[in-house]
Amino acid sequence: MEKNDKERLDVIWNKGQVVKGYNEKCYRKDACGAWMIREKYGDRTSPFGWEIDHIYPKSKLSESISDVSLIDDVKNLRPLNWKNNESKGNDYPSYQAKITSDGNKNVEGVYEYTVNEETQKIIEQLFKSKLC
Incomplete structure (x- = not known):
């Protein structure tokens, strides 16, 4: 991994939720x-593996945006457990x-979430009239 890639990954990792009592360099929670x-x-064999999520989906943006560099703008990225x-x-x-989690363990189920309003506003500003 190149230095710039590692730095970018660190910026995205730092958007994860810090949990008191745990080393934030090693452990975080997703949204x-x-x-x-x-x-x-990138480890899909681990229950603690994570990936970079495009908050506003990349596939929707690639259909409607001419400046493709905006798709991968760090404002549109966050760490998310791979599942x-x-x-x-x-x-x-x-x-x-x-x-999601219960204490210090991940638990499986079906959970409904909505991207918070502050993040939605940031996404709207980033892509302005480009959103579907």
Whole structure:
């Protein structure tokens, strides 16, 4: 991984929820409350693996935006447990998640979430009239 890629990954990781009592460099929770482990980036074999989520789905943007660099703007990216990223798919602003946590363990189920209003406003500003 190139230095710039690592720095970008660190910026995205830092958008995860810090949990008191846990080393924030190693452990965070995603927007759905699921635990993630920093070193498990891209690891779909781990229950703590995580991926980069395009908050406003990449597939929807690529159909309607001419400046493709905006698609990967860090404002549109966040860390998400891989199972939640998979279940979220192309849904926005409401979506289903498969994982949340109970204490220090991830638990499976079906959970409904909506991207918070502050983040929705940031996305709207980023893409202005480009949103479907």
